[in-house]
Amino acid sequence: MSEHLRVLVADDDPLIRMALSEVLEAEADLHVVAIAEDAEQAADLAAVHTPDVAVLDVRMPCGGGTRAAREIRIRSPRTQLLAFSAYDDSGAAEELKRLGVREYLIKGITNKEIVAAVRRAGAAVRA
Amino acid sequence: MRPEDGYRLLVHSVSDYGIFMLDPTGHILSWNIGAERIKGYREEEILGQHFSVFYPAEDIAAGVPERMLRQAIDDGHLEAEGWRVRKDGTRFWANIVITALFDGTGKLRGFGKVTRDMTERRAAEEALRESEERFRLLVHGVLDYGIFMLDPSGRIISWNDGAERIKGYREDEIIGQHFSVFYPPEDIAADKPGRELTQAVADGRLEDEGWRVRKDGTRFWANVVITALFDETGELRGFGKVTRDMTEHRAAEQALIERRRLLNHLVEAQELERRRIAWDVHDDSIQAMVAVGMRLQLLADRVPDENQPLVLQLEDSVRTSVARLRNLVVHLRPTAIDQHGLIAALDGYLRDVVAGWELETSLSADLASEPPLPVAITIFRICQEALTNVRKHARATRVDVTLHSKDSGTLVRISDDGVGFPDPVPENPYQQFGLLEMRERAETAGGWWAATTSETGSTVQFWLPSVSIVDEEPT
Numbered sequence: 001m002s003e004h005l006r007v008l009v010a011d012d013d014p015l016i017r018m019a020l021s022e023v024l025e026a027e028a029d030l031h032v033v034a035i036a037e038d039a040e041q042a043a044d045l046a047a048v049h050t051p052d053v054a055v056l057d058v059r060m061p062c063g064g065g066t067r068a069a070r071e072i073r074i075r076s077p078r079t080q081l082l083a084f085s086a087y088d089d090s091g092a093a094e095e096l097k098r099l100g101v102r103e104y105l106i107k108g109i110t111n112k113e114i115v116a117a118v119r120r121a122g123a124a125v126r127a
Numbered sequence: 128m129r130p131e132d133g134y135r136l137l138v139h140s141v142s143d144y145g146i147f148m149l150d151p152t153g154h155i156l157s158w159n160i161g162a163e164r165i166k167g168y169r170e171e172e173i174l175g176q177h178f179s180v181f182y183p184a185e186d187i188a189a190g191v192p193e194r195m196l197r198q199a200i201d202d203g204h205l206e207a208e209g210w211r212v213r214k215d216g217t218r219f220w221a222n223i224v225i226t227a228l229f230d231g232t233g234k235l236r237g238f239g240k241v242t243r244d245m246t247e248r249r250a251a252e253e254a255l256r257e258s259e260e261r262f263r264l265l266v267h268g269v270l271d272y273g274i275f276m277l278d279p280s281g282r283i284i285s286w287n288d289g290a291e292r293i294k295g296y297r298e299d300e301i302i303g304q305h306f307s308v309f310y311p312p313e314d315i316a317a318d319k320p321g322r323e324l325t326q327a328v329a330d331g332r333l334e335d336e337g338w339r340v341r342k343d344g345t346r347f348w349a350n351v352v353i354t355a356l357f358d359e360t361g362e363l364r365g366f367g368k369v370t371r372d373m374t375e376h377r378a379a380e381q382a383l384i385e386r387r388r389l390l391n392h393l394v395e396a397q398e399l400e401r402r403r404i405a406w407d408v409h410d411d412s413i414q415a416m417v418a419v420g421m422r423l424q425l426l427a428d429r430v431p432d433e434n435q436p437l438v439l440q441l442e443d444s445v446r447t448s449v450a451r452l453r454n455l456v457v458h459l460r461p462t463a464i465d466q467h468g469l470i471a472a473l474d475g476y477l478r479d480v481v482a483g484w485e486l487e488t489s490l491s492a493d494l495a496s497e498p499p500l501p502v503a504i505t506i507f508r509i510c511q512e513a514l515t516n517v518r519k520h521a522r523a524t525r526v527d528v529t530l531h532s533k534d535s536g537t538l539v540r541i542s543d544d545g546v547g548f549p550d551p552v553p554e555n556p557y558q559q560f561g562l563l564e565m566r567e568r569a570e571t572a573g574g575w576w577a578a579t580t581s582e583t584g585s586t587v588q589f590w591l592p593s594v595s596i597v598d599e600e601p602t
Contacts, residue, residue: 013410013414015418016414018418019417019418019419019421019422020421022421022422023425059410086413086417107414108446108449110424111424111425114421
């Protein structure tokens with residue numbers, strides 16, 4: 001087991017993808033192993049890389065965060081899931097919780113909060 | 128008591144009829160209570176006087192009393208009506224019967240005379256005749272309604288000025304014609320006139336709206352009421368027909384429907400466009416700003432210490448901009464309304480936007496079902512406008528929003544505890560516009576809108592049906 005937390009980032013917005021990756025990569029203990037542009041890619045890359053944590057956009061092509069979460073649970077069961085959304089969508093939040101998503105992060109929270117959430121999820125994998 | 132005495136007593140005491148005897152020359156021989164009541168003479172005053180004393184001077188001069196006696200002798204009997212004179216000189220309208228009385232040998236013994244005061248009945252008849260005449264004149268002169276009569280077979284037997292104005296026929300042209308001349312050929316082919324009469328007979332009355340034809344062949348949109356007229360024995364005597372030209376009314380109605388349809392389309396187009404812009408801002412602009420914010424935070428850790436405050440300040444501005452853009456999105460189109468319905472959207476709006484205006488808010492909803500999306504959006508928009516009004520004008524500290532299902536629709540109330548809004552506000556056309564816009568939106572959706580205001584607060588109330596009336600109108 002690596003000492004880094006291995007993270008998958010999935011978002012259809014290239015600016016968010018890039019910013020989120022940079023934020024995570026800036027932390028010594030985090031490593032972004034895969035970047036996906038939609039739900040299908042996220043599931044495929046998760047199956048290949050079996051990351052510790054996947055940060056999933058809620059609204060993205062090919063089924064959104066819910067499809068990505070459902071498939072990753074099957075194809076990489078040990079990956080911990082986080083949702084990252086542009087709006088406070090309590091309906092989607094409920095469904096994502098049922099699919100095993102640990103935390104629901106609203107875009108606009110500070111980098112520190114994002115990093116902390118990823119570390120909490122990672123701790124659950126290592127536990 | 129002998130029978131003769133009995134008759135005398137009976138006749139004497141009858142008070143509704145003056146019954147008395149005349150000798151062969153016309154002098155009064157007997158008198159009764161009725162005669163005294165009607166004519167005003169006591170028995171002792173009148174016995175022996177000639178009966179012509181009851182006649183007006185002009186009748187006496189014309190020899191009417193003598194002529195009457197002669198005719199009674201010739202025919203044995205005479206009945207007449209005419210003016211008579213009381214003792215006090217006043218006149219009354221009398222019905223009289225004079226019977227010549229002959230003995231067994233055929234000799235004239237005198238006359239029996241029965242008089243009845245018909246003044247009241249005559250007055251009543253006169254009043255009735257006058258009233259009928261006035262009514263006839265009224266009906267004849269009415270211009271806004273064609274009012275005329277049909278005989279039982281449907282032929283026209285009377286006509287008024289309104290009918291002439293509406294249909295273009297003069298009275299002398301149309302009397303005697305069948306009323307089917309007013310119907311378009313397609314209705315005649317379908318025997319509509321005949322069916323309408325049959326139905327009027329069956330139901331007593333029939334109301335119809337449809338095209339009718341004027342004398343010049345042009346059509347007009349008519350409202351028609353046909354009433355079957357039966358006499359006291361139940362026999363059909365004909366029909367009363369009242370026709371109104373509704374062409375202008377109908378045109379105005381259609382114009383209103385058309386206007387509402389256009390407004391509805393306008394509102395729909397506006398909503399669609401707002402929604403598109405809202406999603407664009409939401410999915411694109413906000414995401415980009417969020418990404419910029421995240422990278423500014425990274426940058427702050429990497430720049431020399433003296434520049435760090437500047438970058439953090441910049442990052443803070445970006446955060447504020449994101450918050451503003453989110454408000455803009457909610458204002459443009461509460462994305463929640465598409466996904467979670469009206470109540471969630473209103474709740475979000477009160478929490479995220481209205482609470483920021485330092486207003487305490489409450490929302491209570493009791494809806495049997497979620498209104499259709501277009502109705503929900505209209506409700507949301509009117510609430511938004513009403514709440515904006517509260518913010519701008521009411522100086523309120525709290526506002527309560529309630530929604531109930533009522534009469535197949537939704538009743539919404541927005542109450543505040545502010546100072547009320549003056550009405551009307553000529554110096555503030557924007558406020559006026561806001562009220563007008565709310566009302567117009569509600570009415571366009573087929574509902575109603577009302578505002579009440581006092582020094583202790585204002586309430587805006589409106590109701591919208593769950594089905595849009597505009598969509599139901601045939602095109």
